[in-house]
Amino acid sequence: MLSVTILGNNSAVPAFNRHPTSQVVSHDGTNYLVDCGEGTQIQMIKYKIRRGKISHIFISHLHGDHYFGLVGLINTFSLLSHKQEIHVYGPEPLQQIIEMQLKVADTILSYPIFFHTLTENATLVDNERIRIKCFRTQHRIPCFGFSFEEKEGKRKLLIEQIRKLQIPISFYSSLQNGLDYITPKGKVIKNDTVTAAPGKGKRYAFCADTRYDEGLIEHIYDFDTIYHEATYLDNMQDKAYSRYHTTTKQAAALARKAMVKRLLIGHFSSKYNSLDVFQDEARQVFPNTELAIEGVTYEV
Numbered sequence: 001m002l003s004v005t006i007l008g009n010n011s012a013v014p015a016f017n018r019h020p021t022s023q024v025v026s027h028d029g030t031n032y033l034v035d036c037g038e039g040t041q042i043q044m045i046k047y048k049i050r051r052g053k054i055s056h057i058f059i060s061h062l063h064g065d066h067y068f069g070l071v072g073l074i075n076t077f078s079l080l081s082h083k084q085e086i087h088v089y090g091p092e093p094l095q096q097i098i099e100m101q102l103k104v105a106d107t108i109l110s111y112p113i114f115f116h117t118l119t120e121n122a123t124l125v126d127n128e129r130i131r132i133k134c135f136r137t138q139h140r141i142p143c144f145g146f147s148f149e150e151k152e153g154k155r156k157l158l159i160e161q162i163r164k165l166q167i168p169i170s171f172y173s174s175l176q177n178g179l180d181y182i183t184p185k186g187k188v189i190k191n192d193t194v195t196a197a198p199g200k201g202k203r204y205a206f207c208a209d210t211r212y213d214e215g216l217i218e219h220i221y222d223f224d225t226i227y228h229e230a231t232y233l234d235n236m237q238d239k240a241y242s243r244y245h246t247t248t249k250q251a252a253a254l255a256r257k258a259m260v261k262r263l264l265i266g267h268f269s270s271k272y273n274s275l276d277v278f279q280d281e282a283r284q285v286f287p288n289t290e291l292a293i294e295g296v297t298y299e300v
Contacts, residue, residue, distance in 0.1 A: 001026075001028070001299060002027050002201075002204055002299075003025070003027075003297050003298060003299045003300060004023055004024070004026070004204060004225070004227070004264075004297070004298050004300065005023060005024045005026065005047060005295075005296070005298075006023050006266065006292045006293060006298075007019065007023055007024065007043035007044065007047065007049070008020045008023070008037050008039065008040065008043060008294060009021070009266035009267065009268060009292045009293065009294050010065075010270060011231050011267050011268060011269050011270060012063070012064070012270070013065075013270040014038065014039065015270035016270070016273050018268065018270075018294065019038070019039045019040075019043060019294060020037025020039065020064075020066065020068070020069075021035045021065055021266070021267060022036050022039075022040040023206065023227070023292075024044075024049050024054075025148050025204060025206075026053075027130050027148070028129055028130075029053065030055065031049065031054045032054070032056050032057075032058065032132070032148070033054050033057045033058065033073075034058050034060070034206050035059060035060055035206075036057065036059065036066070036067055036068075036069040036073055037065045037066055037067070037069055038064070038065070038068045038069050039069060040069035040073060041069060041072060041073055041076060043294065043295075051073075051076070051077065051082075052084070054086070055084055055085065056087045056089070056125065056132075057070070057073075057086065057087070057088045057089070058090070058124075058132075058134070058146050059089065059090030059091070060090075060137075060143055060145065060146070060206070060208040060209065061090075061091055061139060061141055061144065061208065061209060062090070062091060062093075062097075062141060063209070066209075067090070067094070070088075070098065071098055071101045071102070074088075074098065074102070074109070074113065075102075075105075075107060077109070077110070077111060078107065078108075078109045078110045078111065082110055082111045083111050084111060085112040085113070086111060086112075086113045086114070087113075087114050087116060088113065088114070088115050088116065089118055089134070090116075090117070090118060091141075091144065092117055092119075094115065094117075095115035118134050118144050120136070121133070121134065121135045121136060124146075128151060129151055130148060130149065130150055130151060131149040131151065132146060132147065132148055133146070133147045133149070133219070134146050134147075135147065135216070135219040137207060137208045137209065137213065137216065138211045138213040138215070138244065139208070139209045139210055139211070139244045140243075140244040143209055143210065144208060145205060145206055145208040145219065146205070146206045146208075147203065147204070147205040147206075147219060147220065147223070148203065148204045148205070149201060150202045150203065150300075152198045152201050153198040153199065153201070154177060154198060155176050155177070155178055155191070155196065155197065155198055156195060156197075156198060157175060157176065157195055158194050158195060158196060161193065162175070162194050165181075165194065167181050167189065175191060175194060175195050176195065178191055178195075181194070202224050202225075203222075203223040203224050203225075203300070204224065204226070205219065205220040205225075205226045205227070206226075207228040207229065208229070209229055209244065209245065209267065210229065210244070210245075210246060211240070211241060211244050211246060212240075212241075212246050212247075212250040212251075212253070213254075214254065214257065216254065216258070217257055217258045220258045220260060221258050221259060221260075222258070222260065222261075223258070223260045223261070224260070224261050224262065224300050225260070225261065225264060225298065225300045226255060226258070226260050226262075226263055226264070227264040227265075227292060228251040228254060228264070228265060229245060229246050229251065229265070229266060229267035230246055230247060230250075230265035230267065230282060231243075231245035231246060231247070231267050231268065231269050232245060232246075232248075232269055233247060233248055233272070233277060234248050234249040234250070234281055245267075247281075248265065248278050248281035248282040249281055249282065249284065249285050251265055251282060252265075252281075252282040252283070252285035253285050253286070255286045255289070256285060256286045261288065262288050262289075262290065263286055263289045263290070264289075264290055264291070264292040264298060265278060265279070265282055265289060265290075265292060275291050278291060279291050
């Protein structure tokens with residue numbers, strides 16, 4: 001299962017009990033941290049996120065509300081005697097900043113940490129279960145969004161048919177891998193008569209901070225769920241453009257053009273107390289829009 005838990009949904013300044021950007025994408029027991037604004041650790045504790053399941057951290061850009069919590073988290077891992085290696089992905093000079101902070105504190109980590117510098121659109125992780133990519137967004141400094149694409153699972157067993165044909169349990173995993181079964185008498189039972197094709201893998205994208213940019217469509221087209229910033233209400237389009245951000249209706253228009261199934265909006269400006277109007281405006285353009293609410297886990 002692919003899901004995303006929102007830890008922070010506000011923009012630069014914490015306000016109205018909302019926190020800077022951070023979220024956890026979970027897949028098959030692994031947690032991927034996306035951005036790490038101030039307060040991320042407290043939010044993890046509050047919402048029972050298992051830090052030990054995090055092996056990859058993705059930082060979209062080097063505005064403080066997206067990474068000021070990172071060095072604290074890295075240090076906490078070590079204080080808790082973490083041993084698993086951690087991979088951190090982000091633009092330059094993230095590695096230099098973190099290593100300087102650790103150096104002046106004379107911190108020696110209990111685990112290996114590897115930094116990966118983002119410079120262009122690329123595939124970052126590609127294994128048998130998931131593919132993770134980064135893509136450039138249109139922001140004031142180098143900034144990247146991230147896409148998470150679940151690989152197709154194994155074939156589904158048609159248990160009643162399998163039992164009827166007396167196929168032994170020991171062969172079930174082979175059936176899931178697409179193999180035909182040969183009975184003791186030499187009869188071939190075709191795989192597609194006792195299994196069904198696996199469901200299509202789910203896809204989620206975090207679109208990071210950005211101006212309205214139709215160039216993102218190729219990276220998120222037909223995705224199941226995307227998160228897109230909506231820093232301002234739509235009457236603030238000029239301000240959004242000048243600050244390299246997006247409005248409610250602009251985010252919704254992009255979701256509609258990209259033919260995605262669901263839109264989550266966040267990165268709300270601290271000038272707004274109530275968020276209901278954000279959802280109302282976006283739904284005028286793209287009905288299947290939801291607010292990205294802190295502490296809520298959204299199944300993709």
